[in-house]
Amino acid sequence: MAVALAARPAARPKRADDRYGWQAKGFAAPALVLVAIVLYLPFLWTGYLSFTKYTGVGAATWVGLDNYRDMFGNPDLINAAVNTLYWVVGTIALPVGLGLAIALLSHGLKGSFWYRLPFLLPYAISGVAVGIIWTFILQTDGALTEALQTLHLPGQDLRWLLDSPLNTWVMIIATTWQGAGVNALLFGIGLASIPHGPVEAARIDGASGWSMFRHIYWPMLRPLTTVVVGLAIVGSLKTFDVVWAMTKGGPGKQSETLALRMWKATFQENQWGTGAAIAVFLTVITVLAAGLYLRRQLSESKSVV
Amino acid sequence: MKKSRRFATILAAALVPVLAATACGSSDSGSGASTPAATSSAETAAGSDTATSAATGESPADTSSAAASSEPAESSGAGEGSTSAGSGGAAPDCKVPASGPLQFATDKAAWQPDFESMNDKSTADCGLSINFTGYSDAAQYDAFIKQGFQTNQKPTLFTWHTGDQLKELVDQGLISETTDLWKAAEANGDVPAGLIDNYTYDGKQYCVPLLVAYWGMYYNKKIFADNNLQVPTTWADFVKVADTLVAKGIVPLHQMNIIFEFVWFQALLVGSNPEAYVGLGTGKTKYTDPAVVDAVKAWYEMANKKYFIDPGVQTDPQTLLKTGKVAMAYFGTFFTGQLTSVGMKSNEDYGIFALPNFSPDVKKQQMVLETGPLCVGKGSQDEQAALAYSAWWMGQDAQQAWSDKRGDVSFNPKVTVKDPALAEFLKGQGDWEIQKRWLEATPNPIYTVASPAFGEFVTNPVADPMPMLTKIQEAADKYWAGK
Numbered sequence: 001m002a003v004a005l006a007a008r009p010a011a012r013p014k015r016a017d018d019r020y021g022w023q024a025k026g027f028a029a030p031a032l033v034l035v036a037i038v039l040y041l042p043f044l045w046t047g048y049l050s051f052t053k054y055t056g057v058g059a060a061t062w063v064g065l066d067n068y069r070d071m072f073g074n075p076d077l078i079n080a081a082v083n084t085l086y087w088v089v090g091t092i093a094l095p096v097g098l099g100l101a102i103a104l105l106s107h108g109l110k111g112s113f114w115y116r117l118p119f120l121l122p123y124a125i126s127g128v129a130v131g132i133i134w135t136f137i138l139q140t141d142g143a144l145t146e147a148l149q150t151l152h153l154p155g156q157d158l159r160w161l162l163d164s165p166l167n168t169w170v171m172i173i174a175t176t177w178q179g180a181g182v183n184a185l186l187f188g189i190g191l192a193s194i195p196h197g198p199v200e201a202a203r204i205d206g207a208s209g210w211s212m213f214r215h216i217y218w219p220m221l222r223p224l225t226t227v228v229v230g231l232a233i234v235g236s237l238k239t240f241d242v243v244w245a246m247t248k249g250g251p252g253k254q255s256e257t258l259a260l261r262m263w264k265a266t267f268q269e270n271q272w273g274t275g276a277a278i279a280v281f282l283t284v285i286t287v288l289a290a291g292l293y294l295r296r297q298l299s300e301s302k303s304v305v
Numbered sequence: 306m307k308k309s310r311r312f313a314t315i316l317a318a319a320l321v322p323v324l325a326a327t328a329c330g331s332s333d334s335g336s337g338a339s340t341p342a343a344t345s346s347a348e349t350a351a352g353s354d355t356a357t358s359a360a361t362g363e364s365p366a367d368t369s370s371a372a373a374s375s376e377p378a379e380s381s382g383a384g385e386g387s388t389s390a391g392s393g394g395a396a397p398d399c400k401v402p403a404s405g406p407l408q409f410a411t412d413k414a415a416w417q418p419d420f421e422s423m424n425d426k427s428t429a430d431c432g433l434s435i436n437f438t439g440y441s442d443a444a445q446y447d448a449f450i451k452q453g454f455q456t457n458q459k460p461t462l463f464t465w466h467t468g469d470q471l472k473e474l475v476d477q478g479l480i481s482e483t484t485d486l487w488k489a490a491e492a493n494g495d496v497p498a499g500l501i502d503n504y505t506y507d508g509k510q511y512c513v514p515l516l517v518a519y520w521g522m523y524y525n526k527k528i529f530a531d532n533n534l535q536v537p538t539t540w541a542d543f544v545k546v547a548d549t550l551v552a553k554g555i556v557p558l559h560q561m562n563i564i565f566e567f568v569w570f571q572a573l574l575v576g577s578n579p580e581a582y583v584g585l586g587t588g589k590t591k592y593t594d595p596a597v598v599d600a601v602k603a604w605y606e607m608a609n610k611k612y613f614i615d616p617g618v619q620t621d622p623q624t625l626l627k628t629g630k631v632a633m634a635y636f637g638t639f640f641t642g643q644l645t646s647v648g649m650k651s652n653e654d655y656g657i658f659a660l661p662n663f664s665p666d667v668k669k670q671q672m673v674l675e676t677g678p679l680c681v682g683k684g685s686q687d688e689q690a691a692l693a694y695s696a697w698w699m700g701q702d703a704q705q706a707w708s709d710k711r712g713d714v715s716f717n718p719k720v721t722v723k724d725p726a727l728a729e730f731l732k733g734q735g736d737w738e739i740q741k742r743w744l745e746a747t748p749n750p751i752y753t754v755a756s757p758a759f760g761e762f763v764t765n766p767v768a769d770p771m772p773m774l775t776k777i778q779e780a781a782d783k784y785w786a787g788k
Contacts, residue, residue, distance in 0.1 A: 057474060251562050
């Protein structure tokens with residue numbers, strides 16, 4: 001004890017650091033434990049379920065890779081994967097593209113915020129509510145068909161929500177209505193943060209319109225574009241709510257996305273193992289897609305710099 | 306040593322709130338959130354699917370769930386492990402002590418006021434009442450109940466589905482046996498003959514009937530009168546009615562491509578070959594058998610003749626019938642409640658008739674019946690009291706009160722139905738041959754393939770039904786091979 005006390009002064013600085021380190025870990029521990037309980041544990045459980053046959057009651061039976069084998073040979077999953085791909089492409093093209101267009105067109109205008117605001121408002125609504133509103137518009141006896149009939153315009157006979165892949169595309173438009181505004185806001189912030197110097201210099205050099213966008217705004221918006229597109233990829237890969245509210249994946253299974261297929265396999269078809277396998281597959285492709293995209297973008301922007 | 310002790314202290318202090326939070330979280334998930342208001346708004350907003358499924362609890366219809374509060378954590382210890390109430394089925398015997406209101410869960414969230422209105426009577430008769438937890442999404446509800454059995458808060462009293470889904474729970478030993486209750490009810494004349502089959506597994510009974518619904522044709526009386534149409538008694542008459550309506554630009558029949566996408570398949574097959582229909586549920590009939598193929602061809606024929614409304618119309622069926630957008634709608638008798646809710650008057654604005662058999666060779670009037678069970682979780686808190694409540698539920702008094710409240714048919718033959726259209730419809734009851742509804746008669750792995758396939762057929766009818774039926778039969782082959 002005496003030895004320990006005598007030795008104390010010399011070791012003091014190190015101990016203080018240590019103590020600080022331990023304390024920091026102690027304070028971080030609740031968050032870590034919480035993350036482990038609500039995130040990692042369910043994830044591991046899902047991973048485990050994906051190798052079993054389980055109906056939600058009783059015991060799960062280990063079936064190895066059967067669920068994965070069945071899943072990839074299943075035309076329903078392939079159909080859902082194709083629809084999900086439509087969603088990814090459509091979400092990048094429409095909500096992101098339109099958001100950029102709105103931001104660019106309103107950029108520099110007096111009161112540009114007020115131009116963007118109406119586009120932003122639908123963002124406050126949940127996906128399910130968006131689905132319900134658009135169902136009123138797009139159902140067979142809905143507002144759109146009636147408007148087309150009144151105005152004697154073509155497209156009156158289109159069954160917007162019944163024919164595939166038309167229904168997927170109109171649902172992407174519904175999402176665009178909701179999502180374009182927030183993208184416009186983000187791009188607006190990006191445009192506002194572009195320094196005046198290069199823009200002025202380009203203007204003096206005679207750049208305007210397309211050439212200004214192509215050579216000045218686009219490259220300088222790149223960090224923001226990366227984030228917006230990255231979010232769009234992840235968001236579109238897990239599309240569920242709008243489809244659920246508008247078509248429930250139907251008619252039949254025609255407009256199902258991967259997330260919807262996962263839900264239906266688990267809770268409607270009682271095949272929790274298959275549902276878990278789809279969940280794992282969806283997680284892997286989401287992480288891969290986002291990871292590859294961000295890595296590529298970030299390394300390119302580094303090389304630009 | 307000291308350092309690690311200090312760290313342990315900090316960690317423990319930090320963990321307490323986390324563990325407390327998680328524990329609260331898990332007990333919440335077991336008992337449901339307390340947002341009862343969510344249901345009704347979602348139901349009205351989401352249109353027909355929702356309204357229909359909320360009323361019947363068949364399948365998912367909207368994504369919101371509604372739940373009322375429930376809180377028990379400790380078991381009363383009453384009735385743990387025993388299997389039957391032995392209450393005798395009559396009301397005076399139902400006085401079994403409970404720890405508090407019985408926890409009751411259902412996917413029929415919209416029926417909350419009706420269920421709660423029974424509390425006065427059940428309290429007076431047995432000293433028992435229920436604490437309501439309602440879901441309006443059937444799939445979410447099913448998962449909730451199944452997960453409940455994995456916890457120490459096993460569902461006490463809950464509604465479920467007959468057929469394959471009840472069998473699954475019975476096979477796992479999760480359901481309290483009700484053989485004694487059924488014996489008493491049958492002796493008492495509280496249940497009609499044959500209903501017991503829906504509740505029997507290996508010679509024993511599980512659950513009691515919550516409801517029954519007969520599937521009949523609801524029709525708009527004004528449209529019939531305006532067009533000089535009579536209620537058809539043969540299929541040929543029915544075709545004449547439909548053809549007349551089509552010629553006048555009125556859509557004869559309602560249909561849906563989701564939830565109830567199977568009903569015309571069911572109606573046509575049961576009315577043309579009841580034996581084949583029953584065989585589908587036992588594996589005796591193949592979906593590719595000529596009888597089934599012919600039924601689907603007849604279905605196509607009807608679609609081709611423009612008998613059905615476009616399935617993309619998502620207005621409530623009750624509104625469509627009221628506004629005359631369709632002249633007839635084939636539904637279970639639960640539909641009466643939906644028509645009342647839009648202000649249609651029974652036997653004045655609408656009537657109900659039994660859909661004539663498709664084939665004149667089928668002599669007995671075929672009638673599809675669906676029944677939904679009220680179950681007690683084995684080993685749940687207040688198991689004995691819940692069984693006593695079940696016994697009380699089957700009795701004439703409780704059923705009369707329930708039928709009056711709902712304006713619906715009761716399974717109890719001693720109950721008089723006050724609704725004039727239903728009473729008229731039920732007059733024919735003596736001549737009916739009762740058949741199980743296709744949904745309950747079909748094992749789930751076959752249903753999950755057939756239901757979307759029928760949904761596609763309703764949306765885009767095709768003349769050649771073989772690809773669809775072959776696909777369903779593949780699922781059926783796989784299922785029956787495993788039996």
